[in-house]
Amino acid sequence: xxxxxxxxxxxxxxxxxxxxxxxxxxxxxxxxxxxxxxxxxxxxxxxxxxxxxxxxxxxxxxxxxxxxxxxxxxxxxxxxxxxxxxxxxxxxxxxxxxxxxxxxxxxxxxxxxxxxxxxx
Amino acid sequence: xxxxxxxxxxxxxxxxxxxxxxxxxxxxxxxxxxxxxxxxxxxxxxxxxxxxxxxxxxxxxxxxxxxxxxxxxxxxxxxxxxxxxxxxxxxxxxxxxxxxxxxxxxxxxxxxxxxxxxxxxxxxxxxxxxxxxxxxxxxxxxxxxxxxxxxxxxxxxxxxxxxxxxxxxxxxxxxxxxxxxxxxxxxxxxxxxxxxxxxxxxxxxxxxxxxxxxxxxxxxxxxxxxxxxxxxxxxxxxxxxxxxxxxxxxxxxxxxxxxxxxxxxxxxxxxxxxxxxxxxxxxxxxxxxxxxxxxxxxxxxxxxxxxxxxxxxxxxxxxxxxxxxxxxxxxxxxxxxxxxxxxxxxxxxxxxxxxxxxxxxxxxxxxxxxxxxxxxxxxxxxxxxxxxxxxxxxxxxxxxxxxxxxxxxxxxxxxxxxxxxxxxxxxxxxxxxxxxxxxxxxxxxxxxxxxxxxxxxxxxxxxxxxxxxxxxxxxxxxxxxxxxxxxxxxxxxxxxxxxxxxxxxxxxxxxxxxxxxxxxxxxxxxxxxxxxxxxxxxxxxxxxxxxxxxxxxxxxxxxxxxxxxxxxxxxxxxxxxxxxxxxxxxxxxxxxxxxxxxxxxxxxxxxxxxxxxxxxxxxxxxxxxxxxxxxxxxxxxxxxx
Numbered sequence: 001x002x003x004x005x006x007x008x009x010x011x012x013x014x015x016x017x018x019x020x021x022x023x024x025x026x027x028x029x030x031x032x033x034x035x036x037x038x039x040x041x042x043x044x045x046x047x048x049x050x051x052x053x054x055x056x057x058x059x060x061x062x063x064x065x066x067x068x069x070x071x072x073x074x075x076x077x078x079x080x081x082x083x084x085x086x087x088x089x090x091x092x093x094x095x096x097x098x099x100x101x102x103x104x105x106x107x108x109x110x111x112x113x114x115x116x117x118x119x120x
Numbered sequence: 121x122x123x124x125x126x127x128x129x130x131x132x133x134x135x136x137x138x139x140x141x142x143x144x145x146x147x148x149x150x151x152x153x154x155x156x157x158x159x160x161x162x163x164x165x166x167x168x169x170x171x172x173x174x175x176x177x178x179x180x181x182x183x184x185x186x187x188x189x190x191x192x193x194x195x196x197x198x199x200x201x202x203x204x205x206x207x208x209x210x211x212x213x214x215x216x217x218x219x220x221x222x223x224x225x226x227x228x229x230x231x232x233x234x235x236x237x238x239x240x241x242x243x244x245x246x247x248x249x250x251x252x253x254x255x256x257x258x259x260x261x262x263x264x265x266x267x268x269x270x271x272x273x274x275x276x277x278x279x280x281x282x283x284x285x286x287x288x289x290x291x292x293x294x295x296x297x298x299x300x301x302x303x304x305x306x307x308x309x310x311x312x313x314x315x316x317x318x319x320x321x322x323x324x325x326x327x328x329x330x331x332x333x334x335x336x337x338x339x340x341x342x343x344x345x346x347x348x349x350x351x352x353x354x355x356x357x358x359x360x361x362x363x364x365x366x367x368x369x370x371x372x373x374x375x376x377x378x379x380x381x382x383x384x385x386x387x388x389x390x391x392x393x394x395x396x397x398x399x400x401x402x403x404x405x406x407x408x409x410x411x412x413x414x415x416x417x418x419x420x421x422x423x424x425x426x427x428x429x430x431x432x433x434x435x436x437x438x439x440x441x442x443x444x445x446x447x448x449x450x451x452x453x454x455x456x457x458x459x460x461x462x463x464x465x466x467x468x469x470x471x472x473x474x475x476x477x478x479x480x481x482x483x484x485x486x487x488x489x490x491x492x493x494x495x496x497x498x499x500x501x502x503x504x505x506x507x508x509x510x511x512x513x514x515x516x517x518x519x520x521x522x523x524x525x526x527x528x529x530x531x532x533x534x535x536x537x538x539x540x541x542x543x544x545x546x547x548x549x550x551x552x553x554x555x556x557x558x559x560x561x562x563x564x565x566x567x568x569x570x571x572x573x574x575x576x577x578x579x580x581x582x583x584x585x586x587x588x589x590x591x592x593x594x595x596x597x598x599x600x601x602x603x604x605x606x607x608x609x610x611x612x613x614x615x616x617x618x619x620x621x622x623x624x625x626x627x628x629x630x631x632x633x634x635x636x637x638x639x640x641x642x643x644x645x646x647x648x649x650x651x652x653x654x655x656x657x658x659x660x661x662x663x664x665x666x667x668x669x670x671x672x673x674x675x676x677x678x679x680x681x682x683x684x685x686x687x688x689x690x691x692x693x694x695x696x697x698x699x700x701x702x703x704x705x706x707x708x709x710x711x712x713x714x715x716x717x718x719x720x721x722x723x724x725x726x727x728x729x730x731x732x733x734x735x736x737x738x739x740x741x742x743x744x745x746x747x748x749x750x751x752x753x754x755x756x757x758x759x760x761x
Contacts, residue, residue: 001306004315070313072266074321075257077141077189078225078249102249109327110320117306 001117006068010061012114014054022118058107059093066090122182122217124341124428126158127282128175130186130206132197133164140252141187141223143260144271148185152282155340167197169206176214182241183219183339185278190224190245193231209234216240217418217434219287219339221278225249228330235332236389239416239434242287242333244277250328251321253314266314269301273322277329281339288335298326334387336420341428345373348384348419348432352405357470360412360440360523367405368432370398370421378402379427388417412440412525441469442518442527444480447499449532450514452569453716456507456537463501464529466494466518474498475524484514484531492516509537511545539574542567543648543711564606566645571714572637573613576601578650578710580630597621599650601632603712606645613638631713640714648710 003022011019015029025033065071071086081099084092092100093107129152131145132138142163152159160175167188176184186206188197194208207215207222209230216239222231228247235243254267261267276297280290302322305315312318352367366386370379384404386394391411396404408417419432448463462482466475474497482490482502492500502516513531520526535541543565578601598619603612615632640646725733 001303002310004305004319005311006313007316065316068313070315071317072253072314074251075140075254076225076249076251077138077187077223078191081249082189106251106320106324109323110316113302113319113323 001120003114003117004070006065006070007114009068010064011057012111014057019057019060055093055096055104058104058111059090061111062093062103062107063090122431123158123180124182124339124345125156126160126179126181127152127183127185127339128160128162128172128179128181130167130172130184130188130197131161131163132167132188138188138197140254140257140259140261140267140271143262144275145185145187145223146260147262147271148275148278148282151279155282155284157282157340167206169204172206173214181218183221183278183281184215185221185223187223190222190227190231192226192229195222195224195227195231207231207235212240213238217431219243219281219333219337221245221281223250223274223278228328228332232330232332237414237416239418239436240333241337241418241431242331242335244287244291244329244331246325246328247330248324248328250274250325252325253318253321266318269304269318269322270325273298273301274325284338284340284342286335287331287333287337291329291331291335294329295326298322298329302326334420336385336422337431338423338429341423343423343426343428346379346421346423346427346430347371347373347376348421348430350419350432350435351403353433354408354417354435354437356436357438357441358410359468359470360410362410362439363407364410364437365405365407366417366419366435367403368419369402370404370430371402372427382421382424382427385420385422386417387420389415391415410437410439412520412523414438414441438469440524442475442520442524443467443469444516444518444527444529446516446529448501450504450534452533453535453538453540454504454506456509457505458536459503459505460534461501462504462514462516462532463499464516466498466500466527468498468524478518478521478524481517481519482514483517483528484512504534506536511535511538511541539713540569540571540716541577541711541713542646545577545711564645564647565711566643567640567712567714568642570642570717571640572717573603573634573640573712573714574637575634575713576603576615576632576648576710577713578630578632580626580628599630599632601648601650601710603638604647604649606647609647612640612646637715639717640712646712648712650710 008022010021012022013020013025013032015025015032020028022033062071066086066089071089073083073085074089075083084099089103093103094100096104129145129149131142131149133142149159149161158179158181160179160181162172162175165171166175167186175181186195186197188195188206190196194205196205205211212231212235215235219241220235220243222243222245224245226247226249227245228243232243232245252261252267252270254261254270255264256267261271273294277290277294280293281287285293302319305312305319305322309315348368348370350366350368352365354364354366358364368384370382370384371377372379378398378400379402380398380400382398382402384396384398386396386406386408388394388408390413394406394408396406398404404419415437416434417437418434421427421430423429444464444466446462446464448461450462451460454460464480466478466480467473468475474494476494476496476498478494478498480492480494480500480502482492482504485504485506490502490504492502494500500516504514506512511533513533515529515531517528518524518526533541533545580599598617600617601615603614604610605612613634613636615634618630618632620626725735727733
């Protein structure tokens with residue numbers, strides 16, 4: 001298992017107010033990466049992701065993935081917003097409205113999965 | 121008991137972006153047919169509520185499978201954009217004794233639990249907005265790589281069921297299927313541009329899957345069909361700690377032959393399973409101790425190598441429930457520090473008798489609780505008094521104890537040190553902002569005693585600006601209110617005007633004194649209306665324009681309907697003529713202050729000097745207290761205890 005192609009170019013963590021990719025984290029803050037990759041419980045991983053993945057970081061990750069052409073229109077069996085283009089998704093995430101918070105939660109869950117992938 | 125090996129599959133077609141859902145669910149039907157099940161496809165317009173209900177009532181299927189749009193409270197197949205719920209939290213009792221799978225958004229939040237509470241064997245759905253990616257929303261997702269991963273994952277749940285697996289196994293298979301596709305995206309397809317986004321949403325959907333009810337339930341019966349009867353049914357109501365007996369028989373369906381030595385489970389909400397073994401006559405019996413609250417229970421035979429599973433009827437038992445009847449409502453108003461009374465009876469729902477010795481508290485006054493102890497017949501009386509001028513909504517509450525469940529009365533508004541009111545005084549409700557300066561809408565309200573209208577009070581919002589580049593001339597910068605009777609639509613009263621400065625932001629209550637104190641009649645419905653300047657915007661072929669008018673707004677008939685009749689500002693129509701109705705889904709903060717009136721009784725007595733004659737008046741005192749009586753210059757009092 002490996003990170004999907006292109007994910008290595010996205011900001012992966014925020015350290016001292018700066019967004020860093022995985023490589024940058026490895027070079028500049030190896031101790032942070034080491035702590036992240038230590039075999040810890042799933043709960044610990046979730047905890048790390050929750051603490052480090054700010055909404056700004058998550059939104060930036062989505063935006064860059066969108067600019068790389070790797071985000072699609074999503075369809076939902078939802079009464080209010082059954083279809084959302086990537087641009088609409090980004091607006092909702094930036095606005096942090098109800099839909100935006102759902103989109104951020106999905107992005108956060110995916111970041112937790114990436115941490116799991118790297119650890120394994 | 122519903123019919124095994126039978127399913128209704130609800131497959132909307134052209135509804136909002138549901139075409140792909142239609143194709144996806146068709147694969148479930150295909151597999152069910154291969155497995156030999158009877159499949160009733162409710163497609164396109166047949167997926168609406170009435171035909172779905174007809175099919176369920178006719179075929180009595182054990183399995184309801186459906187795709188559609190969802191919310192926390194409802195599942196809908198909204199053909200042609202009509203948001204028309206097939207099932208919602210208040211209308212899902214038809215799903216009793218069935219297994220329900222809703223491929224939809226959010227229904228696991230409230231609708232799923234409601235389905236279980238209405239006696240369904242099991243429910244599966246999502247507590248999130250189920251989301252998918254697709255290369256083409258108009259074709260079968262199984263023919264597409266990206267969309268296929270989503271629909272194949274979700275479909276694994278109903279497909280496992282039609283293949284004979286139990287609900288718990290179906291859940292595991294579904295999660296495994298999601299994980300299978302996530303793993304594909306993380307390995308052999310990790311270089312695909314859709315990999316990241318697909319993993320993200322597959323994780324989201326996987327973790328949103330929610331399965332409730334009995335995990336041992338299956339919809340496919342193999343072997344000889346069996347029947348579980350219930351010969352001694354549990355009671356509808358019981359007391360906490362009661363031991364109730366439920367008894368029945370396990371029989372071969374076709375021959376009614378008894379099946380001895382088989383294990384029958386009793387499934388009871390919130391409690392571990394209990395089991396009984398059938399005797400030589402196929403009889404099983406269990407004694408169950410009742411816990412406080414509402415419980416559902418049913419019997420279950422899981423089946424074995426020779427015999428099919430069977431489910432007994434589901435029963436609902438209310439244990440330790442109470443109700444509070446109000447025998448004397450609090451008055452609509454009281455003076456500051458005046459003591460008025462509120463009475464009722466606390467009742468044991470199981471026996472219908474009063475519950476003695478229980479504490480009942482007064483809630484809502486905001487200055488601490490007043491306590492009463494129910495007497496030997498369950499009767500209680502609460503004293504209501506406050507030194508703070510306010511209009512609280514008060515109610516009586518029994519908080520429950522180890523044996524009995526809590527209950528409350530309805531709430532009553534009491535004006536203390538203020539004029540009583542009728543209408544809606546919840547501030548801010550129903551205000552319309554945006555391009556509608558100063559509009560509120562009203563609703564129809566009933567007055568509970570005779571009175572004289574003093575003021576209309578409305579919550580108004582004046583906006584400070586319109587959309588950029590728009591202009592608007594205010595035709596009238598005045599607002600006034602009126603009151604119409606509901607029964608004959610006649611004008612009952614008109615208020616003085618209130619002037620405002622256009623586009624000067626204002627939000628708050630405005631009091632409109634009535635020109636004349638109109639008489640208000642007890643138990644009569646009145647329509648509140650308000651005259652105010654209205655801006656009407658329109659959009660024709662992309663050109664946005666506006667006009668302005670003064671209109672009469674109010675509410676006619678049912679709640680949440682706005683009536684709209686164009687009249688000139690100073691016109692007071694003698695009757696509220698044939699209003700247009702349009703639902704807006706909101707009610708307004710608007711109420712009428714009135715002075716209560718006591719019925720006035722007169723008798724004329726002519727006496728010659730030296731004569732006397734007894735005069736009798738009938739008075740029905742509404743509350744405990746000292747009453748003052750005067751006849752010409754003769755005065756006296758009487759006391760009501």
